[in-house]
Amino acid sequence: MLEFRYDTQLLIEGEGLDEDAITDYITENLKGDCLLAVGDEDMIKIHFHTNEPWELLKYAASLGEIYDIVVEDMDRQSRGLHG
Numbered sequence: 001m002l003e004f005r006y007d008t009q010l011l012i013e014g015e016g017l018d019e020d021a022i023t024d025y026i027t028e029n030l031k032g033d034c035l036l037a038v039g040d041e042d043m044i045k046i047h048f049h050t051n052e053p054w055e056l057l058k059y060a061a062s063l064g065e066i067y068d069i070v071v072e073d074m075d076r077q078s079r080g081l082h083g
Helices: 019-029 053-061 074-078
Strands: 006-013 033-039 043-050 065-073
Touching: 006 053, 019 033, 019 043, 019 053, 043 053, 053 065, 065 074
Parallel strands: none
Antiparallel strands: 006 043, 006 065, 033 043
């Protein structure tokens, strides 16, 4: 069984985005692992494994427009199931 079930990926488009501040917020406030937050002040790509993807989406939406959202259930994938 995986500790963090959902592989969550998205793009944030905004102004004055700070990948270090975003990384710090996620690390300090959300439970998960395998965090990547890369980009520039206009666009950040996030990759994060968590059990509460809605919390990441809520935070990201507070920073700007979010899109290309992918939430994959890694537990289902490990059992050979789709969806």
